[in-house]
Amino acid sequence: MMRTTGIALLLAAQLLGLGDLAASPAATDSLASFQEAARKAKVRFELPSWETTTGQIEATTQAAMATGNQRLDAIAALKPDQTTFANTVAALDAAYYPVVLASGRLDLIHETSPDKALRDAAHEASRKLQTWFVDSSFRRDVYQAVKAYADTKPTLQGEDAMLLKTVLRDYRRNGMELPEAQRSKLQALKNRLNDLGLEFRRNITQSDTLVEYSREELDGVSEDFLANEEILGKDGRYRVNANVTWQVLEVLRNARSEETRKRLVIARSNRAREKNIPLFAEMLKIRAQIATLLGYDNWADYRIEPKMAKNAKTARKFLLDLSEGLAPKFKAELATFRELKIRETGNAEAVIHTWDVPYYRNQLKKRRYNIDTAALKVYFELENTLQGMFGIFEELFGIRIQPVEPPYKWVDDLRLYAVTDSASGAPLGFIYMDMFPREGKYNHFAQFGITPGKRLSGGSYQRPVVALVCNFPPPANGKPSLLTFDDVETLFHEFGHALHSVLTQANYMEFSGTSVPRDFVEAPSQMLENWVRDKKVLDRFAVDYRDGKQHIPTATLEQMEAARLATIGTHYRRQIAFGLLDLAIHMTTDEKVFDDFVSETNRIMSETYLPVPEGTAFVASFGHLGGGYDAGYYGYAWADAISADMASVFRKAPGGLMDLPTGMRLRNEIYAVGGSREIEDSIRAFLGRERSLEPFFEFIGLKKKP
Ligand SMILES: [Zn+2]
Structure with missing residues (x-):
């Protein structure tokens, strides 16, 4: 999972002066030791100054919005003949930057502060900033200055050209090209939709x-x-x-x-159904109205336009092809589950229902593949696993990951790592790690962006800062913290997001780090999960902590791989069903579908996966549809396919998953570039060929492309 500040319209710039980051707290010796290298590399390598009182949170919020407004006002005040790339398009990034920085800190405080008053204040402040982003993106006066510059038909190259294109596209998507009356209607619809989306998700939380x-x-x-x-x-x-x-x-x-x-x-x-069924019907209608106002066939086309898939038809075709290809495997897997059920219940007529799948999948894992999840934990002592992972990424990406003492800690066991380039010593970024669960803390595992990378006005580069919010099992009863295999996979995945962020070289915040299309962003991280399933990689670090010698037996890893493949058809058919039903209700403007979306989504789930229990309405608590992943659920499988394609390059390389030239190519062509060029170009540059679905079909156990 990955969390970034959700901003309706993030634009980008170079006019950033000093003072965007409050001065860092007094640095410790080890932090100071990086400053010489930072000067040499012309980068700013510093930590944010954290708010520690509700008063500071309030002050930060006001100051960030005031600075943002000042900068937007300056753009708006330009006469058409005064406009340049730097003072319009690029200046937008500088305008939004201080608010994004504040938002990044406050979001993390909201999710991690041990102090409830601070968490609440940060939450309130974050919401104010979100509103500011939305309102600012609708500023007509700012748009007109940008438009005046665009009308000069400038010849731009590379990232600058990409930025102008993105800014204009997002303005168009915000209705700036519409006549006044329609524009205000659009803004009202978008605001209403945001409110409904929040309510939709809140109803689920409270159900x-x-x-x-x-x-x-x-x-x-x-x-x-x-x-x-x-x-x-x-x-x-x-x-x-x-x-x-x-x-x-x-x-x-x-x-x-x-x-x-x-x-x-x-x-x-049946969760949240009373409230969310009428509410979601209204959301669907508003989405269709917005799409129509903006000249799209439907909401899905509007949502998918900026992504890799480009339009709903392409996304849907991908899912349908995958679904068809998986059909025989899915059928065979259900037959296996049914055998188990017949044996267990003695009922020869037994049928597999949706509530049976997790149970028989687990039985299959335990009985047929003898996988004892708990027994594997001895190989993954936390400190050893972290060191092992760092070593792998250091080697693969040509970096160093060094612990440093954080000058300010919101919790005692907070960790901080400085990432530098191993060849030049140039500082690249900071990664905080908030390790263990506690009351009031975010309870999953995610990467949070804090300071996005960006080239500043004087030419120096602001290096990024991110946080990994983890919930590792704390050491207990004299035993060290031991991770499950799933924990280790998640750790590699989330650390992948952190690397994507800190290895960035994009000039504009708009494109730095993980600011890439949503249906791509999971791919580079997803790919790193393969490392955890590789015997050679695991043998570098995974040893039984009790003797420090014993490696995971090859047979165990083979059994795990076999078990993964044995139920992956079921997993993906369910994912595809979610993706297809999400698209179906967003690929129409037919009000009849909106009024009866429960039957439509139940029908698709039943046809693609397994019949839903009669009279239920799972879609009322399908939080993804409330906003963010609406018409975007397909993106999970889409990114998985790219992840498998990229992993296949490593597998074919002489050094396998530890092939260093391939690792450096991943760093340079994918991580460093971020969204600063067309993502298809970056993928092609990394692969050295066109994209292919073959590796994905192999990954899910299909002989060849369906
Ligand atoms: Zn992720």
């Missing part, structure tokens, strides 16, 4: 649904789970919250009783 069970009904579920005080009530009954993913997964994967699993799936599929 806790307790399903009550006896101990017998939860037979098969782990003792730890049953003893958890969130689950076991004082009355001796067990209550599972259908709105809490880890609780749902534990029960669906392990509860032997079909009735138990079925009740939970039905409860989960």
Whole structure:
């Protein structure tokens, strides 16, 4: 997962003076030791100054918006004949930059501060800044200055040309080319849509649904789970919250009783339905109106235009081809699940339902492939795993990752790493790591952008700062922190996002780091998960912490790979179903579909995956559709396909996954470039050929392209 500041219209610039970053706190010796290298490399390598009181948060918010407004006013004040690239198009990036910096810090404070008052204040402030971004993107006076410059038909090259194109495209998508009356209508519709989207997601967050069970009904579920005080009530009954993913997964994967699993799936599929069904119907109608106003056939075409797929038809065709190619494998996997079910229940007529899949997938893993997830943890002691991963990325990308003492820590065990170029010593970026769970902290694992990279007005480069917010199991009972295999995969994935951010060389914030099309952004990170499945890579660091010698047996890794392939058809058919139904309701302007979107989405899910329980409405709690991933769910599979394609280049290289020239090419052609050129060009430059779907079909166990 990756979190960046969500901004409707992010534009970019070079007029940035000093004072965008408040002066860093007094640096420690080790931090200071990088400053000579920073001067030599003409980069600014510094940490943000963190707000520690609600007063500071308020002051930061006001100051950031004031600076942003001043800079936008300066652009707006230009007479048409005064406009240049630097004082319009590029100046926009400088205008937005201080607000993005403030927003990055406040967002992280909101998710990680141990102080609730600070978290709340930061949340409130973030919302103010979001509103500021939206309002600013609708400023007509600023647009007119940019337009006056664009009308001179300038000849631009490379990243500058890309920036002008992007800025004009985003203005057009914001309705700036429409007559006044339609423009204000559009703005009103967009504001209403934003509000509804927030409400849609809030309704899901608040849709806790307790399903009550006896101990017998939860037979098969782990003792730890049953003893958890969130689950076991004082009355001796067990209550599972259908709105809490880890609780749902534990029960669906392990509860032997079909009735138990079925009740939970039905409860989960009915979350938020009363409020969200009418609300989402209104959202669909507004989206269609916006698309029509802007001259698109439908919302999906509008949403997909800036992405790799370019239009809804291409995205849909990708999913349909994949779905068809997977059909035989999907059928075979369901047949295997059914065999297991017949054997377990003694019912020769047994059928596989949607609530059976997680359970029999788990059974298959345990019984056929003898995979004991818990036993693997001894190979992944946290510190050793981190060092191992750093070593791999240092070698592969020609960098050094050094721990430094953070001058300010919001929590005692906060870590900070300085990333430098190993050949030149030039500083590249900072990565914070907030390691362990605690009350009030963001409870997944994600990379947060704090300072995006950007070339400043004097020519020096502001190097990026990011944070990895992790929730590793804390060391306990004299035992070190041990990671699961999934944790390690996630660590490599998220660290990939961090590298994508800190290795950037893009001149404009608009294009730096992970500012790439949404249907591509997961690919470079997704790809790094392959490293964790490779015996040679694992043997570099993964040893049993108790003897420091024993490696993961080859047979175990082979079994894990076999297990992955054994159920991947089911996994992707479900993903494809989500992608297709998301597109279906956004590829039309037919109000009848909007009024009856529950049957439409249920129908597609039932046809592509497995029949949904009758009378349910899972789509009412499908948070992705509330905003951000609407008409974008296809992007997960799309990025997976590119990830497999890119990984295949390493596999074919002489050094395999540790092939250094290929690693450097990834750094230079993908990470460093970011969004500063067409992503297709970057991918081609890395691959050394056109894109291909073949490696993905191989990755999911299909012999050849369907
Ligand atoms: Zn991710």
